[in-house]
Amino acid sequence: MQTLTVDLGDRSYPITIGTGVLRQEFIAPYIRSKQVMLVTNETVAPLYRNTVYEALQGFQVDEVVLPDGEAYKDLTHLNLIFDQLLHKRHNRTTTLIALGGGVVGDMTGFAAACYQRGVNFIQIPTTLLSQVDSSVGGKTGVNHPAGKNMIGAFHQPVAVLADTQVLNTLPDVELSAGIAEVIKYGLIYDENFFAWLESNMQALRQRDPNAIAYAIYRSCEIKAEMVRLDERESGVRALLNLGHTFGHAIETHAGYGQWLHGQAVAAGTMMAADLSCRMGWITAADVVRIEQLFKAADLPVKPPSDMTPDRFSELMSIDKKVMDGKLRLVLMQRIGQAIVTDQFDQAALMQTLQGQS
Numbered sequence: 497m498q499t500l501t502v503d504l505g506d507r508s509y510p511i512t513i514g515t516g517v518l519r520q521e522f523i524a525p526y527i528r529s530k531q532v533m534l535v536t537n538e539t540v541a542p543l544y545r546n547t548v549y550e551a552l553q554g555f556q557v558d559e560v561v562l563p564d565g566e567a568y569k570d571l572t573h574l575n576l577i578f579d580q581l582l583h584k585r586h587n588r589t590t591t592l593i594a595l596g597g598g599v600v601g602d603m604t605g606f607a608a609a610c611y612q613r614g615v616n617f618i619q620i621p622t623t624l625l626s627q628v629d630s631s632v633g634g635k636t637g638v639n640h641p642a643g644k645n646m647i648g649a650f651h652q653p654v655a656v657l658a659d660t661q662v663l664n665t666l667p668d669v670e671l672s673a674g675i676a677e678v679i680k681y682g683l684i685y686d687e688n689f690f691a692w693l694e695s696n697m698q699a700l701r702q703r704d705p706n707a708i709a710y711a712i713y714r715s716c717e718i719k720a721e722m723v724r725l726d727e728r729e730s731g732v733r734a735l736l737n738l739g740h741t742f743g744h745a746i747e748t749h750a751g752y753g754q755w756l757h758g759q760a761v762a763a764g765t766m767m768a769a770d771l772s773c774r775m776g777w778i779t780a781a782d783v784v785r786i787e788q789l790f791k792a793a794d795l796p797v798k799p800p801s802d803m804t805p806d807r808f809s810e811l812m813s814i815d816k817k818v819m820d821g822k823l824r825l826v827l828m829q830r831i832g833q834a835i836v837t838d839q840f841d842q843a844a845l846m847q848t849l850q851g852q853s
């Protein structure tokens with residue numbers, strides 16, 4: 497078992513990674529009072545709810561079981577959490593526990609940020625994507641029909657417990673979606689990690705426990721460092737959005753849940769790589785290397801064929817990184833180093849958008 501700390505002063509918290517961490521000794525120290533609200537979904541509940549109940553013996557545990565899917569990550573379904581909190585008379589000392597993937601985690605975190613102006617919550621991420629990315633860093637929220645994650649809050653959890661064993665029930669396609677975010681860390685921050693992924697992709701896809709544990713640990717280490725440096729994303733944290741401006745446009749266009757988040761990030765990252773190459777920052781050989789790694793992870797490298805440049809432009813114009821009406825993108829200067837910039841050639845961007853359809 498390994499533990500990392502997200503260092504945010506008096507709001508610092510541990511990320512515990514390993515097998516068998518869903519036990520009382522790891523969860524109970526982060527619960528403030530007897531009240532606990534377990535939030536999960538209809539797929540994860542039958543798999544892991546009992547393990548968590550066992551770990552929470554002695555607490556008053558109430559629960560909300562959300563419908564499963566990105567399509568339900570909205571204000572309507574967020575309200576189900578508030579309904580249950582009020583119905584069961586939870587007060588300010590309650591602790592919410594998110595048991596599930598990024599959808600459950602983002603919604604539970606947002607509910608915790610809002611309920612009685614803010615209560616504690618614990619992240620128990622059960623997908624690879626949520627273990628390497630969404631459970632760490634305190635970005636919470638829901639989607640709006642006009643844009644992904646447009647309504648939300650920064651609200652840090654008090655602990656993250658990533659049990660690698662739960663990944664054994666994850667469908668292959670979801671494992672691949674998580675690998676997309678793992679590849680992202682190599683691309684923005686660590687060329688050696690990217691090279692390690694090139695050598696270990698088959699081991700990861702076969703769920704080799706050592707490979708999986710290392711990939712989660714290194715990803716969380718990089719994310720924790722970026723969050724420490726820039727919790728509210730006024731600088732370096734934006735690099736974590738490599739491929740996301742294009743990717744969020746794909747998710748919104750396709751309809752939430754049609755493209756998995758990680759799949760959209762993979763195709764979006766290839767568009768960022770294409771533009772970075774057109775700017776003369778990375779080489780054509782780098783682009784091939786990145787494409788090969790996504791393909792080895794069984795991830796898409798092109799957006800949906802019906803997405804026109806106009807549609808991309810329309811959806812990208814509401815990206816959260818837009819500043820003074822100017823689109824800013826995360827682009828690569830080399831494998832292992834990225835920047836956020838509005839200094840890209842508009843004609844090159846248009847060529848990237850046109851090259852996709």
Ligand code: NAD
Pocket residue numbers: 537539540543564565566569596597598599600602622623624625626629630631632633634635636645662663664665666667670673674757758
């Ligand atoms: P998800 O939450 O939809 O989970 C994927 C699927 O796996 C779901 O059907 C879920 O029920 C199922 N599942 C979860 N755990 C399982 C298990 N152990 N065994 C079997 N099935 C399991 O998707 P995700 O990829 O985990 O997260 C994507 C979401 O995370 C998106 O909404 C995205 O916007 C968000 N996200 C947030 C951040 C952040 O910083 N907050 C970062 C990245 C992504």
Ligand code: GLY
Pocket residue numbers: 629630632633635729733734736737
């Ligand atoms: N997933 C991007 C971030 O947490 O900043």
